[in-house]
Amino acid sequence: MLNNVIAIVVISFIIVGSMWGIGNLLNPPRENKIEKSNDSILIVAQNNAFNETNPTIFVKESIPTKLIILNKDFVKHDFVSEGLGLNSAYLTTERDFVTAIASDKTGEYEYYCSFHPSMKGKIVIA
Ligand SMILES: [Cu+2]
Structure with missing residues (x-):
């Protein structure tokens, strides 16, 4: 027994x-997948900035580019580009949002966080 x-x-x-x-x-x-991926753009929201410097993001015309927004901050952020129709909605700590930049028109588009006016940069499609 x-x-x-x-x-x-x-x-x-x-x-x-x-x-x-x-x-x-x-x-x-989840994070391993992001780090292994080398054909995508990782944007980390931390210390009230995107990738520390709100860099200009360069993308080729007509080639969809995977875009990952990850919030590593203690406050919520979002990622919006009205010109490209991108909107992550708000992301809490450790949340990510996966999308793609895809445009057949060249040009410059603004991206920003709607909670923090200093978090903004440009996406250049060329
Ligand atoms: Cu923000």
Whole structure:
């Protein structure tokens, strides 16, 4: 009887352990995916700036470019570009928003955070 109970407990541990392992393989932590990706643009909102300097983002015309907005700040931010029809809605800490910049028109477009007037920059499509 006691052996049966021990066997059940051991088997339960093995099943739960392997399910946890399989789950990790299928869904690696979100941040790893971002760092591995090299064909996309990662914009991190932190210390009330996008990528520290609100850089100009350069994108080629007619080539969709993946854009990831990640909020690493303690306050909420969003990412808006009206000219390109982008709007992340507000992101709380550690939230991200994945979209694409895609335009067949060259030009300069503004991007900004609607909560913080100093968080703004340009997207150049050329
Ligand atoms: Cu902001």
